Amino acid sequence: xxxxxxxxxxxxxxxxxxxxxxxxxxxxxxxxxxxxxxxxxxxxxxxxxxxxxxxxxxxxxxxxxxxxxxxxxxxxxxxxxxxxxxxxxxxxxxxxxxxxxxxxxxxxxxxxxxxxxxxxxxxxxxxxxxxxxxxxxxxxxxxxxxxxxxxxxxxxxxxxxxxxxxxxxxxxxxxxxxxxxxxxxxxxxxxxxxxxxxxxxxxxxxxxxxxxxxxxxxxxxxxxxxxxxxxxxxxxxxxxxxxxxxxxxxxxxxxxxxxxxxxxxxxxxxxxxxxxxxxxxxxxxxxxxxxxxxxxxxxxxxxxxxxxxxxxxxxxxxxxxxxxxxxxxxxxxxxxxxxxxxxxxxxxxxxxxxxxxxxxxxxxxxxxxxxxxxxxxxxxxxxxxxx
Ligand SMILES: Cc1cc2nc3c(=O)[nH]c(=O)nc-3n(C[C@H](O)[C@H](O)[C@H](O)COP(=O)(O)O)c2cc1C
Numbered sequence: 001x002x003x004x005x006x007x008x009x010x011x012x013x014x015x016x017x018x019x020x021x022x023x024x025x026x027x028x029x030x031x032x033x034x035x036x037x038x039x040x041x042x043x044x045x046x047x048x049x050x051x052x053x054x055x056x057x058x059x060x061x062x063x064x065x066x067x068x069x070x071x072x073x074x075x076x077x078x079x080x081x082x083x084x085x086x087x088x089x090x091x092x093x094x095x096x097x098x099x100x101x102x103x104x105x106x107x108x109x110x111x112x113x114x115x116x117x118x119x120x121x122x123x124x125x126x127x128x129x130x131x132x133x134x135x136x137x138x139x140x141x142x143x144x145x146x147x148x149x150x151x152x153x154x155x156x157x158x159x160x161x162x163x164x165x166x167x168x169x170x171x172x173x174x175x176x177x178x179x180x181x182x183x184x185x186x187x188x189x190x191x192x193x194x195x196x197x198x199x200x201x202x203x204x205x206x207x208x209x210x211x212x213x214x215x216x217x218x219x220x221x222x223x224x225x226x227x228x229x230x231x232x233x234x235x236x237x238x239x240x241x242x243x244x245x246x247x248x249x250x251x252x253x254x255x256x257x258x259x260x261x262x263x264x265x266x267x268x269x270x271x272x273x274x275x276x277x278x279x280x281x282x283x284x285x286x287x288x289x290x291x292x293x294x295x296x297x298x299x300x301x302x303x304x305x306x307x308x309x310x311x312x313x314x315x316x317x318x319x320x321x322x323x324x325x326x327x328x329x330x331x332x333x334x335x336x337x338x339x340x341x342x343x344x345x346x347x348x349x350x351x352x353x354x355x356x357x358x359x360x361x362x363x364x365x366x367x368x369x370x371x372x373x374x375x376x377x378x379x380x381x382x383x384x385x386x387x
Contacts, residue, residue: 003345037283041314082111098350160258275308318360
């Protein structure tokens with residue numbers, strides 16, 4: 001079945017799952033430890049209902065959004081997702097291309113397979129780069145320079161990975177981004193997913209962490225680059241001091257991703273960051289962290305008048321995006337929804353994710369009697385328990 005047949009993100013999820021070996025799909029789908037944050041993220045949206053108003057003209061629905069002085073076609077973008085090229089070769093560039101054609105932002109992961117320079121050839125100012133800081137700050141500084149030279153649109157510093165998380169599915173599967181360990185179970189997994197395996201073998205194995213190649217010892221193979229990256233990340237000693245350095249080096253919009261406490265948002269604003277993404281990393285870092293949607297209102301209240309406040313984690317439908325916007329989010333990002341699309345159908349699949357979400361947005365807005373997303377606010381919501 002082609003991705004055009006996917007009616008919702010769950011359909012893309014099923015298509016992606018069918019195509020991908022369990023060891024890789026568990027990495028995409030899974031969370032950390034007991035995975036309690038995963039359902040919490042999604043069910044946080046269920047606490048709200050959308051309150052419709054009728055007899056307003058909704059023949060045209062305007063989803064355009066201005067962010068950092070630029071107009072975007074929709075109020076959502078693609079969150080950074082590492083190792084995407086392992087799940088389907090070329091995924092970073094396919095996500096970038098789909099985002100570019102639809103005029104939404106694509107955030108390239110600090111653990112991407114394709115490079116800053118590759119993506120700059122597709123859509124420089126529509127691509128933002130997510131930094132995983134290196135222990136050697138000279139590497140991070142050089143990555144920031146490369147982003148500036150490539151003309152990328154914004155820098156996103158992810159702060160919620162101070163250590164490597166304990167994701168139990170990955171531990172059980174002995175997952176690593178280069179899948180270097182060949183076991184009987186993995187061979188069977190490969191045989192059961194022949195399209196993926198054919199592509200993997202044709203590529204000569206896993207794709208490399210492209211952006212890290214210049215810093216690894218020269219001539220390093222895929223595994224050696226990954227081993228080098230593991231000596232550099234996570235940068236557990238990183239503090240607010242480094243954010244000051246990045247602020248000095250990067251002249252464009254600087255965004256801090258993974259904020260859940262209003263005081264951290266305030267500190268980021270004080271140091272000159274232009275935005276935060278309220279996020280619990282899709283439930284992949286601290287299992288007992290609050291749902292991003294629950295953490296959002298206090299952060300919006302603390303810094304909403306000083307900086308752009310965005311949201312991710314648990315968004316699977318257009319209605320979820322609307323709820324985020326009603327609570328004051330300036331923009332919303334999707335992680336898994338984007339990966340499911342690109343894994344299910346390469347660039348066409350990523351485009352299908354955008355089409356599904358934007359159609360759901362349009363129909364829900366029309367049904368609510370809202371012709372333009374700037375009319376959304378708390379007055380459009382009721383709490384489900386009281387409705
Ligand atoms: C497969 C996968 C890889 C991810 N890799 C990164 C990453 O490299 N950097 C990062 O900041 N966040 C990463 N994230 C987190 C996403 O950017 C985002 O915060 C999260 O997926 C949002 O939750 P959702 O998947 O429920 O939409 C990843 C998420 C997934 C699912």
